[in-house]
Amino acid sequence: MIVNVFSIGSAPPNAIAEAAEPYGGCTFVVEPDDAAALASVPVLQELGEVVVADGVDACVRALAGRVPAGVVTFADRGLRLSAGLARHYGLPGLSEKAAEWCCDKIAQRERLNACGVGDVPTAPLRGGVYPAEVPMPAVVKPREGAGSEDTAFVHSAEEFRDLMTQLSPDRPYVVERYIEGVDTPFGPLLTDSVSVESAVDARGAVRHIGVTLRLPLAPPARDTGLVFPVHRDSPLTGTLLELAAAAIAAVDFTAGITHIEFKLGPDGPVVIEVNGRLGGGLYRLMPRVGTVEPVGLATALAVGEPLPDAFAEPTGHAMHYYAQPPYGAVAVSALPSPRTVRGVPGVFGADPRTRAGAPVHWRQGSAGRVYDIWIAADTLAELDQRRAAVDELLEQTTEWEYER
Structure with a gap:
């Protein structure tokens, strides 16, 4: 079996359970103070066993002598517990120190600065x-x-x-x-923030899956989406991959998938954060362009399987677009139906995250978006045109309420 330390993160429960099937199914571990994860327990119970436990010792007791084939998580919140469980069972995974560096932004920045990977x-x-x-x-x-x-x-x-x-x-x-950004060479729809997605196996091999591009922020600093991938023929891409490898080494990352965020500054790319898990939305974008199925890959790495010799070259580009509330909005009063959104050319998925009449607030960040919209195209220019068509539809069909 695979133990998944579950919290709301970068992979949905059905994808996690499917990836665990070749290894005997999935046991979801939910921490008792994680309200959002507890609300998902009925769904998790349809997909595998659920254990509600706090800490390594409690999890080991709940597993009643069974030894997992691997331990994996797709949420920052789950990194510390998954690292502790991997250590207990002698399985591949992050060390507990690496998990701390990935979770604590002060500790991580001190470590990156000390290793010469940026100076922020x-x-x-x-x-x-x-x-x-x-x-x-x-x-x-x-x-x-x-x-x-x-x-x-x-x-x-x-x-x-x-x-x-x-x-x-x-x-x-x-x-x-704050690092002042520069014009990106990747296209007009994209901003000066990018991320590198990488995989590390238990032997220490590192292979980069690709570079993800970000869309411009919504005020005050909310993500509005990402595009995967950028093709590897840019000199900047080579620099990003080298820095990603240095950051992986700095935080002693072992076995799993990393999502490393960069700002493109006047003196070159700067590492902003090293995340010890798959980046949000990529579970759906990577397979769409034919590169890799990342939830399955992360699970395979957790049981000690080696990296493949190479990842497939991508075909086209895919976007995970966030429909964010305007800054200052307090509720959404009208939303288009998923069927209406899927009618826009290139849209291959439309998932509302709330309902009409629900409150919204900028402090929720990315999680406060009201719609996940998935768009694909052969070129970045075509992808931008299709995103603009989605924007036009949202402008016509979405209504907001503001404080009076």
């Missing part, structure tokens, strides 16, 4: 006082978290004071120097 001033936010060692402009974000949740830019002391009135007073945050 970063400091914890204490008592709502701006840290003097980080020059403005800066990014304020949770010390642990994903998907641009609770993330915003500040350019002045006044903006910082205003932001402090909106953030959770009991949540740890970090302040990191």
Whole structure:
């Protein structure tokens, strides 16, 4: 069996369960303080066994002497527990120190800076006082978290004071120097943020799956989607892959898939974050362009299987497009039907994430989007045209409510 430390993350339960079938099925581990995962338990029970347990010892007791073939997670929240379980059972996976570096943005930045993989001033936010060692402009974000949740830019002391009135007073945050971006060579629809998707096997082999491109942010700092892949014939791509390999080595990443985020700055690409799991949306984009099925790959790596000699060359491009609420909206009052959205040329999936009348807020980051829309095309230019057609439809059919 495969043990999956489950939380809401970058792969859905059905894909996780399907990848586990060749290894005897899936046992989902849910931590008792993870409300979102607990709400998914009825779905998980249809796909495999569910264990609700907190910590390695409790999980081992719940498994009642059974030894998993592998341990895997697709959520940041699950990294520490999955690392502890892999160590207990002697299975491939992250070390507990590597899991800590991947989860804690301060610890990770200190490690990357110490290893010469970037030099970005970063400091914890204490008592709502701006840290003097980080020059403005800066990014304020949770010390642990994903998907641009609770993330915003500040350019002045006044903006910082205003932001402090909106953030959770009991949540740890970090302040990191903002890196000015440059024009991307990859196309007009894309922004100066990219990520490299890589796979590492238990023998230490590293193979890069591809480079993912990001769409421009929605205010204040929310992702609006990603495009996979960029073709590898760009000199910049070679630099990104070299930096990704250095970052993987710096955090001692062993066995699994990494999602490493970069900002394209005036002095070249800068590593922003190393994530110890598959990037969001890629479970559906990678197979669409014929590269690899990443949930199955991550599961195979967790049981100790070696990397394939090569990944297939991609055919075309695919986009995971986030329909984000406007900044300041408090509710969505009307949404188009999935059938209507799928009527736009190139759309191969349309998944509403909420219902008409539901509240929305920018602080939810990527998770606050109201629709997941999946688009494919042969070229980036054609993909942009199809995304523009989706935008036009959303403009005509989506309605928002604002504070009065």
